[in-house]
Amino acid sequence: MFGRFRRRRAGTPQSADGSAAAGHGTLRRIELNPADPEYAALCLTPAFPEEPEPRTIEDGYALNRIVEIAGTSGTESPAMARLVEELLADPRYVDLDVLYAWLAGAYPGTDRELEVIEDGLRRCSRKHSLLDLAGAAMLERGHGADALYYWSQSVMNAESVGEGPGASAYDYLVVVAEVIGQHTAARAFRARADQDGPLQTVLDDVHTMLVEATFDKFTAPMTTVVQTLADQIRA
Template identity: 55%
Template sequence: MFGFFKRSRANTPRRAPNSAPDTRSTPPGTPRWPLELWRRPDLRADDPEYVAACLTPTFPEEPETRVLNDGYALNRIIEVAKFDGSTSPEMAEVVTELLADPRYTDLDALYSWLVPVYRGTKRELELIGQGLRSCPRKYALLDLAGTAMLRRGRSAEALYYWAHAVANAESVGKGPQASAYTFLIAVANTTGRRNAAKVFRARANQDDRPEMVLDDEHTYLVEKVFRQPTKAMRQVLDTLAQRISG
């Protein structure tokens, strides 16, 4: 059913961490890193190449067997969240220490706690890019990248990352666990792609819930940022839905 979402094991082109993308020609399958894309956008949602950029496997995904709930890591995180807050400097310190521990190096789940500490800053995008480069499991990080771009008013980039997030999750049999589906449901409804929204909702086991499943803040942002969708954006949503349901 999900044969199209093959796990990408090919070597992906690498750039120096702070180099800018070549806006003259960026072939589909070339990773766009969040900070680079924010500084010098090379995704144009009115360009036919945008569809290929969103739907071509780009960020190699591998299964991850490690968990935070191992009796140590998550306990430390919960303790800090309880006494200092989940977005406190103390949280950043603890999670950074855990990432330096060989048991948790490149564990994507830790970034879900670290990235929100720096929400809205350059460091937020740096950390997401760091995780995408190093973590075996990437679909949750791609979701974080899409959400970060949504908050910055960048619809083309947000959809790009969410499309890759669900494709990556499907490639390792974790489709229903991809929270990016929640955003895609809202985007599809906002842009008038009702059939795509239905497919995304069913895949995320949300087919019995209201159309807009996000909280008020993110629902408002989706409706604002995607109020003028391009033909290419609609094509991304429709094609992605076809591949998922096919």
């Protein structure tokens, strides 16, 4: 959602139980144990089936209304929540992931935020953006192991449907990799996130500091996850 990233060089921000594997739309809410020998395998096993989604909200109706409310009331306002709930009641949009992302953004830091993301994961064919949001939500709750799990799921899903380049979870993984000393992996993630292009999309200062604080203590399985994701890019 807005405020998580900033653009540099050119352009400006634009509107738009912890035991079993969580999958098929179930949002994990209990912090995983990153020292568990099974942690890396859990992160690296796709658990949320993804399918391509050709639709957008740029249809001259939904996006225009969202931008209007965002400009007058803000993205985290009750007005925005009411509008997106209304749009999701429309059969045209009921399973469109972008709208669940907007709705989750209206409830930052709340149980409702997690419920919306979970509902979107259950209903939508395209899931990688929602998995990125799930990772961010876990980061903001101090659950680094869960955050890395969801970002891993996100980029694997994005890659599976040809949407890996520029996938937003890579922006988090860049910082995670740097924090844990995996600089080669960070370079691979940075290139995949297109952070070297003329329009650089990078993590904002607030979330960068959150990643740095949360991943200051890391485990060997976490390192394995980061290294493996980078290797998959280079393969």
